[in-house]
Amino acid sequence: MQYVKLGATGLDVSRICLGCMSYGDPARGNHEWTLDEDTARPFFRAAIEAGVTFFDTANVYSDGSSEEITGRALAEFAQRDEIVLATKVHGRMRPGPNGGGLSRKVILAEIDASLRRLGTDYVDLYQIHRFDPGTPLEETLEALHDVVKAGKARYLGASSMYAWQFAKALFLADAHGWTRFVSMQNHYNLIYREEEREMLGLCADQGIGVIPWSPLARGRLTRPWDETTARSESDQFGRTLYADGDRRIVEEVAHIAAARAIPPAQVALAWLLAQPGVTAPIIGATRLTHLDDALASLEVTLTADEIAQLEAPYTPHRTAGFQ
Template sequence: MKYTRLGRSGLQVSRLCLGCMTYAPPERSGYSWSLNEEQSRPFIRQALELGINFFDTANAYAKGASEEVLGRALKDFARRDEVVITSKVYNPMRPGPNGGGLSRKVIMHEIDQSLTRLGTDYIDLYQIHRWDYETPLEETLEALHDLVKMGKVRYLGASSMFAWQLCKALHVAERNGWTRFIAMQNHLNLLYREEEREMLGLCLAEGVGVTPWSPLARGRLTRPVDAGSERSGSDAYARTLYDATEAADRRVIEAVTRVATQRGTPQAQVAMAWLLQKQPVASPVMGATRVEHLQDAVAALEISLDAEEIRQLEAPYVPHAVVGFA
């Protein structure tokens, strides 16, 4: 395993982050392809054995079940100081007023709920899951800063927003002497590269590490164009992200297939290797429901794509509408 500093911070994370949204009983997640706790634990253990120290979840994943599964597994398989846990806040956890968002009330309540579910007294990286248009930014940032000073959180991060919003958040935090975001978890892969226009440059300039979600486009980059999977047939969010650009994306997937065939490696390794060489990508958030998913991701760390291969992979891309902010 390889490790890197997350942004300009001193926090060291593995170059791969295990996303744990999948690890929750289907009856709580609502996804037929999610794994129950007994099925999930081997993947968390395997990740640790491969050297992965970075684990991603959120309060909203299966209404807290993902945090519970991850917390119990890490308690059994690792020492707390050896792992980096990230969770998120924003999405509604119950109906009615103050059930979600980024108000001080919600943040102070949800951090304690997440800590209880995770079975820990601090979260290493606490991220805002989305931008809250209804709450003053100053209120959100001061509440997050207070969590750091209280010792409940070590570092702060953000996810899926416009570059101007991250820029504003960094400026407001700096102006007030509050803790800055060190990480941006955004939507980035070979099928969706709109983040290259503004966000990646901003993160590089400001020392913010990028931890992309959906690095393999919900599995679409891991197989030939017309091949399907159980998840692809039932993942409504994937259709929201990619169905509108299916014709254009087909050419990109075909390029991944060609490069992978030429190399004699799985498509997943090629697609992940492309993402890992992007600056300032620190640690893609990958999902794993089969043993080969983790093996392919680790193998991608050793792949160095040459300029011609990168050209082949990138050439078919056409501009996409912005998606993934909701």
């Protein structure tokens, strides 16, 4: 395993982050394809044995059951101080007023709820899952600062939003002396590269770690374009992210993978790991081979010609993944 600093911080994280949205009670929340606790445990054990120290979940994943499963598995297989545990806040956790968003009331309630489910006194990285236009940004930032000062989170991170929104958040935090965001969890992969226009440059300039979600484009980069899975057939959100024009990129990944005699996932992840500023892709694994491919990708170095071949078919996309 390789380890790097998260942005400009002193925090060391593994170059592969295990995304825990894949693990949760299938009867809770919106992800009926998730793995239940017994099925999920081997993934945590295998990741830890391979040197993975970075784990990412969210309060909204499987109605909180992802946090519950993640917390119990990590307590069983790892020492708390040896791992970097990340979770997120924003998604709706209950009906009615104040059931979601980034108000002070929601943030202070949800951090406590997440800690209870995770079975820990603190999270290493507390992230806003999306931008909340219905709450003054100053209110959100001050509440997050208070979470850090209360010892409930070590660092703060953000997720998909416009670069101007993130720049404003960084400016306001500096202006008021509040705890700054240190990471950006954004939508970035070979099929969706719109983050290269502004967000990645902003992160590089400001010393922000980049931990992309959906690094394999919901599995699109790992299989023939027309092949489906149980997840893809029920993933309404995923259907909004990609279009038929992206097929050519998937075909180029397959060609290079065949020439190298390695799985396509390793090629797609090797490309992402080679991009400037990328700290650790967040890998979703529902088969142990998914984790194996992620680990193996660390040893794959693409040539300049291969990178050019992969990037050539790209066409601009509308902004996606912010909702």
